[in-house]
Amino acid sequence: MNTKIVIAHRGASGYLPEHTMEAKAMAYAMNPDYIEQDLVLSKDDVPIVIHDIELDDVTDVAQKFPERKREDGRFYVVDFTFDELQQLNVTERFNTKTGEQVYPNRFPKGKGNFKLHSLQQEIELIQGLNASTGKNIGIYPEIKNPRFHHENGKDIAKITLDILSEYGYKTKKDKCMFQCFDAKELERVRTELQSDLFLVQLIEFPEETKQLSHFATYADGLGPWYKQILDKKVDGKWQFTTLVEDAHKLKLQIHPYTFRADQLEEFSSFEEMMQVLFFEANIDGAFTDFPDKMVQFLAKQ
Template identity: 55%
Template sequence: MFKESRMARVRQVQVIAHRGASGYLPEHTLEAKAMAYAMGADYLEQDVVLSKDDVPVVLHDIHLDTVTDVAERFPDRKRSDGRFYAIDFLAEEIQSLRASERFHHRTGKAVFPDRFPPHTGTFQVPTLADEIQMIQGLNKSSWRSVAIYPELKQPKFHHDEGKDLAGIVLKELGKFGYSSKTSPAVVQCFDETELRRVREELGCDLTLVQLFSSADWMTKTDAADERRKRLATVAEYADGIGPSIDAVFLEDPLGGVPIGSSLVVDAHAAGLIVHPWTFRADAFSSMFKSFAQMHQAAVLAGIDGVFSDFPDQSVKFFENIAAE
């Protein structure tokens, strides 16, 4: 379990910079990560996929055509489905692309219209090594210990393509000293079979977090026994869970601050930390009256950490709540 002995807690609820300070700068760029670092985030997240030459690159998904100009630069490199896959490009080619604020690959329009303008700037897709070197450099110069939080993206897709994403990423992390229970690193994944493999077959001793989308067993009142069994199974190989927000909070019937679901209590009873996703100031659930109320609800629910697109605001809200 990821407890105080693994890493000193900075505040009651820790802040994971979701794809960096992605509410302000294009996601997963080094600029977004440096900004999140300066904003006081406890963790910086890295979604990781592989290039054709087996280099781990930091990219939210296996496609390049929603965050780069790949369709303009390499129009003939798309697959039969019309999409451009990172795994079909050398790392050098990927880093030659201009990274952008996320946009719809068909229309070119921004996913979040009020954020950084898409198709502008001179940003790049970093390799995992590039990002770790920057974070470790900042940790040295800033006398801090900001942790990394890599996610293994679609490991089954990589296996089907003949590549072991987890094995390659763990080897890369080991090169930079992330290999023990005390390392300031968390590895996350949606694939339950693969995350168990990471622990049991690949012998990873880092903190592991099992990601989940919303599912009936997580929230239904009559699924309490199933929920506890599932969480007990997760606790056999992982240290925490990363559920979606709608599985963690329930509307207050009296119209007050949304309350924590039984999932949080049951997860803690199983020895698991809880890191829900995603806190967005420009796209929060209608059950909340404000972005500030989301943070208040997180504290009241006993949540351990949150993924936030706006790490400065999350840090400020949690620090202010703690000071009250």
């Protein structure tokens, strides 16, 4: 029985614009274990499912509300009400300076009719599909940039935890993993806000790997960039850092990000990437833009 888990990164984002309801429904049909939700608060405190605190690289906000940009030229989710955000069209991610699509072979930029949605709407989609299909696919929310939210007078952690609780996600037994890059905030979620959810500490910088024993005092899992696991190749075989081993000694599950079939870099194929990281490095799960490919790969093992 395979216990390694597949997390649909921003939904089936290799196929449809990230974090759209369509990308989530498609991901659901691919049978991952979890579907990810990145969260940013609107002006009226609705958690919006979007990857960044800014709107301009995945929506047409610059055309619809040109006067609403801040001094830095960017448009922020927190400056718009939920109703205003509903007026925007969502598109495949693009470079705001050049207008070019970030992943050129994905869903064409500017096509289709995609909208932003709330955490509540997405939970209702996933729970509704769990009811109608008999599956039990989980959610994997991430609160984005809590410090920015605090600076704007908003407590994204508390608001999100209250909503999760309302929908039945309260303990480690519930199919919900809660993640954040901000270690202070994630520790606050466990201690001050007293959450009993499965907490995952995201990391991206090498120095953070030295803090694992502290992370283990409040977190249940670790979400590193996959390159933090790879060391070097010797005679054509990958050698690894001690990150996975060190995490496992502290009883931390390890779920690296992000496995992309159209951005392989160190690997000759997506299958090689998955084989090396899942079975040679011994990770416990992974985030992928292509959940169908990872589900199929693990099913064959």
